[in-house]
Amino acid sequence: MSESPDYAQSILHGDWKLDGKVAFVTGAGGAIGQAICVALAEAGASVHCADLRAEAATETAALVGGIPVALNVSDKDAVFAAVARAAASDGLHIMCNIAGIAGRSQKVVDLEEQGFDEMFAVHFKGVLYGCQAAMKVMRPAGQGAIINMSSEAIDIAPATIASYAVAKASISMLTKILASEVADCGVRANAVAPSFIPSELSLTRYRDAQARERYLDWWRAKSPLGELCAVEDVAAQVLYLASDASSFITGQTLRANGGMSMPW
Amino acid sequence: MTYSSRLSLVGKAAFVTGAGAGLGRAVAQSLAAAGARVLCSDLDAAAAAQTAAAISASGGHADSASLNVTDCAAVVDAVRAFAGAAGRLDIQCNIAGVASSGHRIEEMDEAAFDAVFAANFKGTLYGCQAALPMMLAAKRGSIINMASSAIDLSIPTNASYSVSKAAVVMLTKVLANEAGPDGVRVNAVAPGFIPTTLSMGPAPVEPHARSAFVDRWAARAPLGRVGTPEDVAHQFLYLASDAAAFITGQVLRVNGGATMPW
Numbered sequence: 078m079s080e081s082p083d084y085a086q087s088i089l090h091g092d093w094k095l096d097g098k099v100a101f102v103t104g105a106g107g108a109i110g111q112a113i114c115v116a117l118a119e120a121g122a123s124v125h126c127a128d129l130r131a132e133a134a135t136e137t138a139a140l141v142g143g144i145p146v147a148l149n150v151s152d153k154d155a156v157f158a159a160v161a162r163a164a165a166s167d168g169l170h171i172m173c174n175i176a177g178i179a180g181r182s183q184k185v186v187d188l189e190e191q192g193f194d195e196m197f198a199v200h201f202k203g204v205l206y207g208c209q210a211a212m213k214v215m216r217p218a219g220q221g222a223i224i225n226m227s228s229e230a231i232d233i234a235p236a237t238i239a240s241y242a243v244a245k246a247s248i249s250m251l252t253k254i255l256a257s258e259v260a261d262c263g264v265r266a267n268a269v270a271p272s273f274i275p276s277e278l279s280l281t282r283y284r285d286a287q288a289r290e291r292y293l294d295w296w297r298a299k300s301p302l303g304e305l306c307a308v309e310d311v312a313a314q315v316l317y318l319a320s321d322a323s324s325f326i327t328g329q330t331l332r333a334n335g336g337m338s339m340p341w
Numbered sequence: 342m343t344y345s346s347r348l349s350l351v352g353k354a355a356f357v358t359g360a361g362a363g364l365g366r367a368v369a370q371s372l373a374a375a376g377a378r379v380l381c382s383d384l385d386a387a388a389a390a391q392t393a394a395a396i397s398a399s400g401g402h403a404d405s406a407s408l409n410v411t412d413c414a415a416v417v418d419a420v421r422a423f424a425g426a427a428g429r430l431d432i433q434c435n436i437a438g439v440a441s442s443g444h445r446i447e448e449m450d451e452a453a454f455d456a457v458f459a460a461n462f463k464g465t466l467y468g469c470q471a472a473l474p475m476m477l478a479a480k481r482g483s484i485i486n487m488a489s490s491a492i493d494l495s496i497p498t499n500a501s502y503s504v505s506k507a508a509v510v511m512l513t514k515v516l517a518n519e520a521g522p523d524g525v526r527v528n529a530v531a532p533g534f535i536p537t538t539l540s541m542g543p544a545p546v547e548p549h550a551r552s553a554f555v556d557r558w559a560a561r562a563p564l565g566r567v568g569t570p571e572d573v574a575h576q577f578l579y580l581a582s583d584a585a586a587f588i589t590g591q592v593l594r595v596n597g598g599a600t601m602p603w
Contacts, residue, residue: 310588
């Protein structure tokens with residue numbers, strides 16, 4: 078074959094690049110958030126890495142040459158202040174609301190209201206505050222890309238994790254309505270819905286190695302591709318949605334799920 | 342592995358139908374620009390040759406072929422010949438299609454419906470069937486089929502086109518389940534209104550009315566514009582590449598928010 082590698086690289090500059098752009102990522106200390114920070118930084122963005130755990134934010138920021146931010150996303154004032162600070166010098170072009178907490182086993186009939194409210198506060202309210210804080214900057218600027226973390230749970234309605242699935246469904250719906258409301262000023266809002274990704278957090282309930290492997294095999298078997306979702310699969314989707322390559326995409330929820338579900 | 346290397350198609354071979362104009366031409370150019378060797382096929386042989394020539398002129402690697410996608414044997418022969426020449430087949434883009442017959446359902450002309458279905462659904466089916474033997478044997482491959490926002494919009498007089506595209510989506514999902522265990526991914530792209538020779542067919546000829554026709558489509562999308570062939574080409578590039586290694590059975594909308602299905 079005679080293709081020229083130099084020519085091949087050309088498409089990866091231009092619309093897919095993020096040079097000069099400022100990104101704010103919540104949950105940046107977790108496995109998915111960190112991969113997203115790596116992808117955005119590699120494409121040229123300056124990344125503000127926010128996490129509830131200050132040391133985790135610092136670790137990711139050091140990895141990508143970004144700026145660490147200690148942040149509790151369920152604290153509205155703190156979110157507004159942190160985003161305003163991040164945008165103060167060079168604006169804000171990309172807002173990734175990734176922070177979340179693991180689901181817990183509880184049937185709907187036994188649903189404990191306080192537990193549900195905590196789940197909803199971190200997931201829905203945390204994303205809402207992130208969107209509202211970003212719009213303070215993006216509306217006057219007339220541009221921006223917002224990317225929210227949904228989940229495969231919205232498609233498969235897994236038994237016993239209602240509070241998590243409902244909270245994630247609320248994020249997908251918030252994303253669609255926001256997309257309709259902010260399109261007039263050139264801001265796009267989309268969500269990503271990955272399937273189960275193994276991490277220390279998502280596997281906390283499985284301490285025994287054999288039980289852990291059985292659980293992972295159960296997830297692998299659900300995908301026609303027979304594999305688990307990797308954080309890089311999600312990060313590549315976020316990179317696409319953050320870049321001008323997706324400038325005609327808004328209000329969508331992109332699935333990185335190996336075909337586990339195929340909604341219309 | 343860097344994200345730009347995941348998006349690179351260097352060393353890969355892609356077969357594109359409907360590559361002579363509009364979206365197919367933009368997709369062929371985009372895949373070639375990312376490094377793929379591309380076979381540009383089209384019913385209009387001269388148009389396909391023009392796309393290949395444009396790619397070659399800018400340093401890419403492309404050949405062209407005349408192809409009627411409603412001729413199953415011809416599709417199988419063309420894809421097999423290209424895979425033989427390239428020594429592989431990584432990407433199959435089934436883009437060739439025709440517009441609605443323009444009938445309301447109560448007056449549906451059956452022959453007209455069958456013609457639209459043959460081009461849009463059967464043509465896509467043949468493209469998938471032609472590519473699968475090589476891909477299944479190699480345990481890798483990405484098939485991308487052209488759907489449309491018409492699957493979400495239920496536009497009057499558009500039944501022949503919309504039904505054929507809905508059929509393409511279900512074909513995509515079933516094939517994703519069938520081919521997934523052998524490492525072959527199958528996805529669809531559903532663009533909103535993109536002004537092309539095909540989509541502007543029903544538009545009035547008079548310039549003001551013509552631009553009002555486009556404006557009405559732009560107003561249906563929250564982003565307030567119609568799409569460009571490049572918007573669609575970026576999505577094909579993403580799905581064709583290893584950046585989408587875990588994406589299968591999905592329908593991606595590039596429609597400015599005109600529809601936002603769950």
